[in-house]
Amino acid sequence: AQKVTQAQTEISVVEKEDVTLDCVYETRDTTYYLFWYKQPPSGELVFLIRRNSFDEQNEISGRYSWNFQKSTSSFNFTITASQVVDSAVYFCALSEANNNAGNMLTFGGGTRLMVKP
Amino acid sequence: KAGVTQTPRYLIKTRGQQVTLSCSPISGHRSVSWYQQTPGQGLQFLFEYFSETQRNKGNFPGRFSGRQFSNSRSEMNVSTLELGDSALYLCASSSLAGERTDTQYFGPGTRLTVL
Numbered sequence: 001a002q003k004v005t006q007a008q009t010e011i012s013v014v015e016k017e018d019v020t021l022d023c024v025y026e027t028r029d030t031t032y033y034l035f036w037y038k039q040p041p042s043g044e045l046v047f048l049i050r051r052n053s054f055d056e057q058n059e060i061s062g063r064y065s066w067n068f069q070k071s072t073s074s075f076n077f078t079i080t081a082s083q084v085v086d087s088a089v090y091f092c093a094l095s096e097a098n099n100n101a102g103n104m105l106t107f108g109g110g111t112r113l114m115v116k117p
Numbered sequence: 118k119a120g121v122t123q124t125p126r127y128l129i130k131t132r133g134q135q136v137t138l139s140c141s142p143i144s145g146h147r148s149v150s151w152y153q154q155t156p157g158q159g160l161q162f163l164f165e166y167f168s169e170t171q172r173n174k175g176n177f178p179g180r181f182s183g184r185q186f187s188n189s190r191s192e193m194n195v196s197t198l199e200l201g202d203s204a205l206y207l208c209a210s211s212s213l214a215g216e217r218t219d220t221q222y223f224g225p226g227t228r229l230t231v232l
């Protein structure tokens with residue numbers, strides 16, 4: 001069965017600090033997809049990135065970067081020079097492609113990030 | 118393109134009642150999934166519909182049901198409401214253009230309170 005673990009339930013940083021959110025996953029599938037979503041106080045889940053299991057290249061998008069390592073089953077997310085607007089709950093999620101689970105996402109428990117001015 | 122829309126945004130019901138939530142996917146998206154979010158259980162998958170057929174169902178009792186219409190709009194129904202059904206219900210849509218899985222885009226959610 002698939003599982004996603006976000007060990008950090010809450011992180012507090014001061015603006016302009018860098019912060020890394022950890023994500024560890026478990027799956028028996030050889031083909032799978034990993035996602036990060038942001039949930040601001042409004043409640044809507046905002047898609048940030050999708051990475052498939054065959055692409056271990058790190059990705060950078062502005063102040064955001066992602067480090068995918070299959071050897072450690074991790075997909076970590078780093079925010080550089082954090083800003084108050086980054087305050088939200090961040091979810092890591094997994095979707096398997098080779099079973100009959102359809103388009104089901106399994107989510108981690110989320111990490112609440114608080115960026116203080 | 119307009120995003121995923123959900124109605125109503127807020128709902129208050131009493132135990133034993135039933136409720137229907139509605140979701141309109143992004144135009145062109147044929148897959149609609151539903152998730153329940155609670156402080157205790159986190160985000161849990163309810164079910165997914167594609168081309169009016171339920172493709173997969175999560176581990177929820179039969180009181181939770183759904184359907185999808187020919188225009189891809191979806192509804193979910195919860196009968197005989199219990200206090201524990203109080204949650205944020207999120208709908209997500211994907212295009213699933215020839216793939217089994219695809220990025221899901223979420224709506225703002227319906228916050229259901231059961232008294």
